[in-house]
Amino acid sequence: MSTLLGSLRRLVLAPSLEEVTFAWRGFPGVSSAATARLESIPQAVVCGFEWGIEARDQWEVERRLAMVDSELRGFAYEGATMAFTVRDVMPGGGAHRTRDLLLGPGQPHIFLAYIGIGFAMARLPRPLWKKVLPDLSGTPYHPTMSWLAVDGYGFDLAYFHTRTWVEGQRVPEPYPWLGDRGYFTRAADQGIGRALWFIHGARAGDVSAAVRAFASHRQADLWSGVGLAATFAGGCDGQALDALGEEAGEHRAHLAQGSVFAVKARHYAGFLPAHSEAAGAVLTGLSVPDTVALADDTADGDYEIWRGRIRAHFSTEKAGR
Numbered sequence: 001m002s003t004l005l006g007s008l009r010r011l012v013l014a015p016s017l018e019e020v021t022f023a024w025r026g027f028p029g030v031s032s033a034a035t036a037r038l039e040s041i042p043q044a045v046v047c048g049f050e051w052g053i054e055a056r057d058q059w060e061v062e063r064r065l066a067m068v069d070s071e072l073r074g075f076a077y078e079g080a081t082m083a084f085t086v087r088d089v090m091p092g093g094g095a096h097r098t099r100d101l102l103l104g105p106g107q108p109h110i111f112l113a114y115i116g117i118g119f120a121m122a123r124l125p126r127p128l129w130k131k132v133l134p135d136l137s138g139t140p141y142h143p144t145m146s147w148l149a150v151d152g153y154g155f156d157l158a159y160f161h162t163r164t165w166v167e168g169q170r171v172p173e174p175y176p177w178l179g180d181r182g183y184f185t186r187a188a189d190q191g192i193g194r195a196l197w198f199i200h201g202a203r204a205g206d207v208s209a210a211v212r213a214f215a216s217h218r219q220a221d222l223w224s225g226v227g228l229a230a231t232f233a234g235g236c237d238g239q240a241l242d243a244l245g246e247e248a249g250e251h252r253a254h255l256a257q258g259s260v261f262a263v264k265a266r267h268y269a270g271f272l273p274a275h276s277e278a279a280g281a282v283l284t285g286l287s288v289p290d291t292v293a294l295a296d297d298t299a300d301g302d303y304e305i306w307r308g309r310i311r312a313h314f315s316t317e318k319a320g321r
Contacts, residue, residue, distance in 0.1 A: 035063020048079025118152020202235025227258025
């Protein structure tokens with residue numbers, strides 16, 4: 001059962017399912033089977049948020065999330081994490097819902113859960129950001145992959161305020177995430193790159209043109225986000241992915257790095273859709289076991305060092321051909 005306060009929060013903070021569709025947002029292109037499938041992703045996030053913002057306890061949220069299709073369940077966890085983050089940091093929150101969720105049933109979806117924290121950040125005043133990251137000490141990928149929260153923040157800006165952050169190319173104001181103020185805008189650009197995949201309906205040519213429209217120094221991180229989205233969310237066939245790789249040009253290693261993170265995240269969650277495996281193979285040239293091994297073998301406590309080591313693998317491989 002929902003609470004009155006939860007219902008009020010939902011009305012204020014959550015878009016409707018229709019409001020996240022591409023037509024409602026005014027994204028270019030025509031409706032297709034691919035866009036319909038992509039639209040189900042933000043809709044799953046909205047459902048997860050609504051369940052999390054109104055629920056009386058974690059058990060209820062966990063049961064609802066368990067009924068979501070395996071391919072979309074991680075996205076629903078994004079939404080639930082977003083909701084729990086909002087509830088925890090608001091005055092009077094006084095609980096550890098996010099920590100309990102991510103130490104429990106949300107742990108397999110930790111990569112997407114961090115993105116959900118970023119969605120919450122996009123709706124919270126900056127003074128509250130210092131409270132959004134739960135203490136997950138001792139768990140894998142914490143706090144290294146919490147940079148995906150900043151990625152989620154960038155995605156939210158681009159998806160819901162496209163004119164400002166994509167067409168106007170506004171740069172997010174830096175914030176000392178994990179003490180690194182300078183890297184904040186780069187991590188946000190990775191999320192903006194992911195959003196471009198959705199905004200342009202997984203049409204490789206249009207996505208590539210959108211990336212190239214940005215200032216040159218931002219394009220590498222945008223390509224990383226594109227690679228992550230193309231692999232995790234899918235939406236186009238192998239021929240289009242081949243073209244995407246060609247379009248990335250000098251930034252192809254960034255595209256491949258994003259794809260590696262996507263395969264790793266899907267594998268860690270215990271469900272790798274056929275489209276993710278196929279996209280990873282095209283964008284990286286690696287099998288799933290080799291992709292996961294690359295992610296594990298290059299892992300570092302510094303997020304950018306980890307990304308750089310993965311890119312170096314592809315740069316070295318290219319140089320050796």
